[in-house]
Every structure is written in C-alpha cells, then in structure tokens.
Amino acid sequence: MSTIKMRSKESNGVVTVKALIKHPMETGQRKNKKTGDLIPAHYIQEVHGKANNKDIITIHWGPAVSKNPYLTFKYKGSKGDNVQISWVDNQGNRDTNTGKVK
Amino acid sequence: MKRRNFIKNSILFAGALAVAPAAILSNHAYAAWPKKSFDIKDLADSVKSVYGHNNLEESSKVKLKAPSIAENGAIVPINVSTTLDNVESIMIFVENNPQPLSSGYQLTNLAEPSIGTRLKMGKTSNVMAAVKSGDKVYTSTQEVKVTIGGCGG
Secondary structure: OOOEEEEEEEEOOEEEEEEEEOOOOEOOOOEOOOOOOEOOOEOEEEEEEEEOOEEEEEEEEOOOEOOOOEEEEEEEOOOOOEEEEEEEEOOOOEEEEEEEOO | OHHHHHHHHHHHHHHHHHHOOOOOOOOOOOOOOOHHHHHOOOHHHHHHHHHOOOOEEEOOOEEEEOOOEEOOOOOEEEEEEEOOOOEEEEEEEEOOOOOOEEEEEEEOOOEEEEEEEEEOOOOOEEEEEEEEEOOEEEEEEEEEEEOOOOOOO
8 A cells, every 4th residue: 555645626717636644754863762762854855746747846855744644735737637745764765646536 | 657756756756856956946846955044054155046136125024923932842833924015935944953954935926825734843942934026025024932952852
C-alpha cells in the first residue's frame, strides 16, 4: 500500500489537493530513551506535485515537518485531472501515488 | 531492473546534493535540496541564504494561519496563502527552532498561492511566512505559544 493518502477536489476552477504521507520524519536530534544513542535523521526532503503530468509544486522539507506529514496545495484545474504526488527522503527512499480529481 | 533504477536514481540524487548544496531555493523548480539553508541556526542568516538578502517587507497580503497556542508542539498546523500575483515561492521560518527554515514551496504558474502543512516546534516562537513575488519578499509573522515541545524524546 502506498505511503501517500491523497484526495483532490475541484471547486470554481481551483483544485485543492490534500495528502497525508506515512513517514517517521526523524530529526536526528532525538535520543533513544533506553540506550541514549541518537536516532539517525530520517525525513522527507522533496515532494513533487503534478497534475496531468505538469509540474504544480516542488516542496523542500526539513526535519521540522511533523511526523506523518500533512500537505495541502491548490492549482487551477478541473474534475478528472490526474494528480500525482511523489516524495524522496534523505535516505533515498521514495514513493509515488496518483489520484483523480473529484 | 527496478533495483538498478533505484541505485541510479539515488546516485543522481546524492550527486545533486553534493554538487549544488548552496543552490538558492527559489531559483529553479527542480533546484537540489538546499542543505546549507536547512542547516543554518540563525533566522537572519537563514533568510539571507535562501534569498541572498535580508530585505523583507511585512505585508497584509500574506495570510498566515497558525494557532496562537499550540497544545502539542509536535503538530502545529500552518497555512499560508496570499493575494499577491506571480508568486514564485512560499517559505516558512520558525525563529526559535534549532534550524529556522522549516520548509519551502516552489510554485509554477499553474499553482494557486495557498499551502498547508504541520510543523514541529520545540518552544514558543515567532512563525514567519515569506512569499517571493517578483523581486520582492513579503512576510507575515505570528507568535505561536507552545505548551508541550515537539522535539523531546
């Protein structure tokens, strides 16, 4: 199952995209309570939003973005558009998901 | 095949990070992740590393929606929108976080200048939304009081 849950809705020519990504977003500054060791940084650095294969938004995230990040953005579009969201984290993991605008 | 692509992509990605860490965030839609800007610990330096200058202009056209009191610093909802035209990017700075630059959003001309996210805040701080429109950077700042920090482990 994709790590990205998304929903897109059109109203008056503007599409609102909402997405929830499953990711630990570790800052690299937290310690493991039992061992006292630092938990290595693990967070999403880039998110790309596209509609019908055209770039809408490019996002750079730092470790200050919350665990399981939530994201909304808007663009000029219409019902039936194919919206694609993809992310890459600092360890090279990545995921992509697509959905249709309602 | 998949694995090969993955390796190729991660090498490309690592290469891009190594070559252009100082790339200014707001110049290109696909600029590499700006490690330098995300590492800076001082707000003024952070702003300067993103825009190349510190000439910010407070504007009522930048709408920052943030809670005045955040009960949980691990999840502080932030929304930024603006009525300004030709918006290139939106940046969110949290002054008292270990690194003030929290996130940056580069918009193409298809995008509407309105974004939302959730941030971690270690303690009470000013949150500043900065919108780049043309050559100027417009800001709106609001204090968010944090009762439980988001960086504790």
